[in-house]
Amino acid sequence: MKKIALIVFLLFFAFIPSVFAHTGLSSSVPEDGETIQEEVEQVTLLFNSPIETMITLKVTDEIGVEVPVAEITVDDKEMKGIMELPLTTGNYQVNWKIVGQDGHPIEGEYSFSIERSETELEEPKDSMEPHPDNAVEDLNEETILREANLDSTATNLMIAVAFILIAVIAGVVLWLFGRGGK
DSSP, X not given: OHHHHHHHHHHHHHHHHHHTOOOOEEEEESOTTOEEXXXXXXXXXXXXXXXXXXXXXXXXXXXXXXXXEEEEEEETTEEEEEEEEEEOSEEEXXXXXXXXXXXXXXXXXEEEEEOXXXXXHHSOSSOSSOOTHHHHHHHHHHHHHXXXXXXXXXXXXXXXXXXXXXXXXXXXXXXXXXXXXX
16 A cells, blocks of 8 residues: 555656646736837747747737737747837737747737837937947846746745645655554
8 A cells, every 4th residue: 555655656746847837928028017118129028938939929009909020039938029110109918829848838918008208209210329228128138037037946946845745745645554554
């Protein structure tokens, strides 16, 4: 009886990592719910595990009209959608569908807003001076990577807690089986 309990425990223990293997959205640029003051030329989605190239990315405006995405690229955990024309003032929703590395199809959505002031709208687009937004973009990419590392750490912690919990349960089950034989 102890051998059967041990085999069941080991089989259960062997399949635990697959429970936590589903891919999910870690972060995005623009972020969900964010209101920004500049045009958006691309949306970037970072997932917590690698994704396959079978993807869909749709951006719609506040009245539900789809905004053309010129190019969609996938690189490991990152999906980028480069807009045909920059997104201007308004509310936008991003709908995505991916296939995780584990083969499971996953979909989601998030939204963001762009609010530009009158003076920003009159600024010439092709200025020869370096634009401070590049520093913000670099900071956003650094934030995305930091959040991805935090998500990875949280996932590893959940797996460790699950393993400990299973070990405790298995110990109790084995102890109970041991008591029943006496």
